[in-house]
Amino acid sequence: MIVKQIWTANAYRNFNYLIACPETGEALAVDPLDHEKCLKVAKEAGWRITQIVNTHEHNDHIGGNGPLVQETGASILAHASARNRIPGMDRGLQAGDVIKVGKTVELEAMDTPGHTMSHVCLRSHTDQPALFSGDTLFNAGAGNCHNGGHPAELYKTFSEQLAKLPGSTRIYPGHDYVENNLRFTLDREPDNARAAGMLGKLKGQDPGRAYVTTLDEEREINTFFRLTNPSVIARLREAFPALPREPDAKTVFLKLRELRNKW
């Protein structure tokens, strides 16, 4: 499996992806908003884009479908219940569905509601696993829920699905928000040396050659995976004085999500 992360350099800071089979040159495009850049990268590598996966229905993820289909004839795959919101959808995905790319690549669809209620993540069945996480999990952060999402569902997705993936899983999100997210982590947890070190390393990085985190790293630097950390809870209590003495993880997650919206 070859992964190309494509930096769109747009105002929303979108990442698009090509996932290719090295044997056949077939490629799958994830959220190819910048269809021209995706086509250019595919052409240079000698790949044919045969499938598009939209992680969810927002315009900055599906906006490149039309022209890319016109150019390549690729089929469009997305969450089964996004069918009436994504024009021209060919295949509806459900949890556990396998998407084959060429001969060597298998991607498994995960049903990951929260950012929207029809959001899929893709995980690869490779030696070093990869997760294409759309707007559910960002490097050092979590997706918002204010355009058709639900924070309680996002918590469930994090705790019941994402947190259980192998620590070596490489995280490929739909946007480059890592710098802001690390600042939020440090605002919540000023003594987080790993997050401070990561911010020092990634500050001002070229998103065209972005650092790719693993899930193990996310557990250290992503406040949404650090729900039982005493510093996180103590700082949260400053914002929410009525927080119980030993708040459960879900309460902490929801309050963090609420704070992040205003931050």
Ligand SMILES: [Zn+2]
């Ligand atoms: Zn979105």
